[in-house]
Amino acid sequence: MTVHYDDIDVNEDILLDLPFREGTGAITQDVAKPHHPVDLIGAPTWTPLASNLMTLNLDGATQYLECAGADCADLDFTTHSYSIWGWLNWTVDDFSQILIARYELDQSGWELYLTNVGALNYLSLRHHHGGTRTAGYSLGWTPGVDWFFGVVRWGTGVFMIRNNVQVTVTTSVGGLQNPGTCNEDLVIGTRYTKDNNFLKGMLWRPRVAGGAGLSGIITPNRFNQVYVREGVWF
Amino acid sequence: MKVFNSVDLSDIDDQLDDIEDRLILIDADLIIIDNEVGQIHTVVNAIQAMTDSLPILTETGGTLTTDGTAQTIYINNAPDGVYKPICIMIDFANQTVTETTVVRELYRIITGGALSVHDEYEFIGVVDDPIVKIDLSPNRFGIQVTIEKTVGTNRDYDWAVFYEATP
Numbered sequence: 089m090t091v092h093y094d095d096i097d098v099n100e101d102i103l104l105d106l107p108f109r110e111g112t113g114a115i116t117q118d119v120a121k122p123h124h125p126v127d128l129i130g131a132p133t134w135t136p137l138a139s140n141l142m143t144l145n146l147d148g149a150t151q152y153l154e155c156a157g158a159d160c161a162d163l164d165f166t167t168h169s170y171s172i173w174g175w176l177n178w179t180v181d182d183f184s185q186i187l188i189a190r191y192e193l194d195q196s197g198w199e200l201y202l203t204n205v206g207a208l209n210y211l212s213l214r215h216h217h218g219g220t221r222t223a224g225y226s227l228g229w230t231p232g233v234d235w236f237f238g239v240v241r242w243g244t245g246v247f248m249i250r251n252n253v254q255v256t257v258t259t260s261v262g263g264l265q266n267p268g269t270c271n272e273d274l275v276i277g278t279r280y281t282k283d284n285n286f287l288k289g290m291l292w293r294p295r296v297a298g299g300a301g302l303s304g305i306i307t308p309n310r311f312n313q314v315y316v317r318e319g320v321w322f
Numbered sequence: 323m324k325v326f327n328s329v330d331l332s333d334i335d336d337q338l339d340d341i342e343d344r345l346i347l348i349d350a351d352l353i354i355i356d357n358e359v360g361q362i363h364t365v366v367n368a369i370q371a372m373t374d375s376l377p378i379l380t381e382t383g384g385t386l387t388t389d390g391t392a393q394t395i396y397i398n399n400a401p402d403g404v405y406k407p408i409c410i411m412i413d414f415a416n417q418t419v420t421e422t423t424v425v426r427e428l429y430r431i432i433t434g435g436a437l438s439v440h441d442e443y444e445f446i447g448v449v450d451d452p453i454v455k456i457d458l459s460p461n462r463f464g465i466q467v468t469i470e471k472t473v474g475t476n477r478d479y480d481w482a483v484f485y486e487a488t489p
Binding site: 089090091092093096109110111112113115117118119123125134136139140141142316317318320321 | 370373374376377378379380381382383384394396397398399400401402403464486487489
């Protein structure tokens with residue numbers, strides 16, 4: 089018996105899925121239907137875990153992943169719901185590190201990033217629009233730990249899952265506003281200008297789903313199924 | 323004045339005794355049900371362990387522009403376990419009479435070994451049935467498919483690969 093990728097519940101509205109199976113080289117393949125071409129910049133390190141699962145390790149200095157804006161227009165979420173999920177293990181270096189983003193500061197798009205302030209470790213989803221930005225964040229993303237993260241934008245709300253637990257999210261007054269239309273590159277591990285906020289640490293299988301109405305929303309139950317299935321590898 | 327209780331409670335007492343007996347039986351049944359639920363959990367966990375380990379039929383692909391070197395179309399350099407690629411399809415529709423390309427299928431069959439050529443396919447000029455399908459074999463230590471333009475102009479080649487893998 090074989091399970092078919094597109095028949096799995098969680099993949100219903102999937103737009104980007106990078107399982108990092110190559111294990112070498114400067115290109116990683118998107119196994120979601122859009123086949124986004126994603127380049128590895130600065131030679132991130134292909135690093136197998138003890139389970140032999142292949143991951144990517146970014147150095148927090150120069151390494152990141154990118155997909156040209158023209159090749160990922162389907163990730164330009166404005167009014168639509170969307171979800172982002174995967175695994176991370178970060179090391180505090182730059183106090184603010186981009187996980188995955190497609191944005192221009194204060195103008196357009198979305199970004200998911202980690203921040204360390206003293207003992208507080210944030211994961212934030214931020215929208216950029218009309219000269220400003222709005223955000224939702226959760227706390228407790230301790231560095232040096234393998235975390236499963238699941239983030240959902242639904243209207244003005246943000247929902248976050250850490251491992252198998254839904255965590256408290258604090259949002260800007262009025263909630264998340266619609267981001268402006270964005271033409272920037274998709275970046276993983278750095279800011280949109282690709283010169284700062286580099287991610288330092290392990291990343292495995294970042295995924296993005298999105299769509300109109302309720303599509304693009306991954307429920308906590310589905311995130312939990314993914315966590316249970318994939319957690320054995322970490 | 324002497325007061326008599328005009329209600330005889332003996333029937334109610336009997337019924338309460340019956341209820342108490344039945345509650346004891348229900349308690350016993352609940353213990354049995356608890357045990358059975360526990361067994362069901364065990365079976366469900368076992369089933370989940372099996373379904374979680376089922377391979378997922380997955381596809382990826384893209385477009386590669388040749389540059390005159392041996393370029394990787396598809397690679398899994400270090401599978402996390404036994405791995406089952408199925409096939410790769412390459413579209414030669416853009417190849418003209420002036421081009422020659424070579425597609426190579428490589429495998430690593432021992433840990434730490436080299437990716438070595440298993441087969442080599444040369445395509446000269448226009449390919450009449452432009453989508454070429456190459457069957458791929460199971461492996462544990464690595465697989466790679468490359469394309470090299472040896473003669474002519476650099477062209478775009480669409481490709482898709484299918485494989486089964488966990489997770």
